Amino acid sequence: MLGTSSAVPTRHRNHNGYLLRWDGQGFLFDPGEGTQRQMVHAGARANDVHWLCVTHFHGDHCLGVPGIVQRIARDRVRHPVRAVFPASGAAYWRRLRHASVFADTDVISEHPVSGPLAAIGPLTARRLSHPVESYGYRVQEPPGRRMLPARLAAHGIRGPEVGELQRKGSVRGVTLEECSEPRPGQAVAFVMDTRLCDTVFELAHGADLLVIESTFLSGESALAKEYGHLTAYEAGVVAADAGARRLVLTHFSERYGFTDEPAFVAEVRRSYDGEVVLARDLMTVPVPRRQSHSAVK
Structure with missing residues (x-):
């Protein structure tokens, strides 16, 4: 969590910035002003960035792009x-890409997204409801299978034969399905500035980790709707409906301080009884460990 404020940074919260480490790659979401310096504090490097994802072009979500691009170069x-x-x-x-004079780099490729849905590799983008065009992102691991040691032993499959079974699907007439169970792919959903809409629920569905804006408390629900934001209560509704395993609230209005955090949790608890994390700058939040197929059921 490189930055957890909304439009205005505070003494304790930088503009947005989120680095997801995923299968050997780094997804940097919404680098706001100061993200390059926050990365230094977090021990993250330019070499850790493989994806640079901007949800929309309000300043608190993109003014750090020049520094990140120039650091990559x-x-x-x-x-x-x-x-x-x-x-x-x-x-x-x-x-933003060419905001000042620097020795450029050709490693950055541009992938503009449009329409209600777009997919690029493991990344899916869906259109949200905000005064300017905004997208939420989801990183999805393909489903796989988990090997079951007891069943492998029962069939006498060990050593190199286990790898052969995984590659070929059968060994000595024993199939992969007989010695394994389905393993759902993990998913992380990243939802920034938006009103409550169907797309939010689609992005969050079954997410192991849901990082979602909660700019306001419910007392400011009219203001939230006017400016295209969520309240903490609405974030909890999304997490509960989607079955999210770990909920991370972020993008807090500058009107709230750390002493207001219990109120955010209380609003979430009106609908969601899972794990809740209130993001703070430079906090590290793990993606939950994989669930077994039976646990998912």
Whole structure:
């Protein structure tokens, strides 16, 4: 959690910035102003970034792009970096991408998204409800299978034969299905500025980790709706309906301090009884361990 404030940073909360480490790749979401410095504090490097994902082009979600791009160039990152952003904001992207004079890099490829749904590799983007075009993101691992030691032993399958069974699907007439169970792929959903809408629930469905804005408490619900934001109560409703395993609240209005955190939890608890994390800058939040197929049922 590189930054957890909303439009206005505070003494304790930087503008947005979220680095997801996922299967050897780094997804940097919404680098707001100061993200490059926050990465230094967090021990993260430009080489840790493989995806640069912008939900929309309000300043608190993108003003850190120039520093990140220039750091990628300065540190001579060699691997490809995919930049994903709303196609309607391409002009803003170009201004941020080339905001000042620097020795450029060609490792960054641009992937503008448009329409209600777009998919790029493990990343899915869905259109949200905000005064400007905004997208939520979901990172999804493909489903797999979990090997069951007791069944392997019962069939006398051990050593190199286990790998052969996984690769080929059968060994000595014993099938993979006989020695394993389905393993659902893990998923992380990232939902920033939006009103409550169907797409929010679709992004969050079955997520192991749901990182979601909760800009306001319910006392400001009219203001939240006007400006296209969620309340903590609505974030809890989403998490409960979607069956999210771990809920992370972030993007807090500057009107709230740490002493208001119990009120955010109380609103969430009106509908959601799972794990709740109130994000703070430089906090590390693990993705929950995989569940077995039987646990999912």
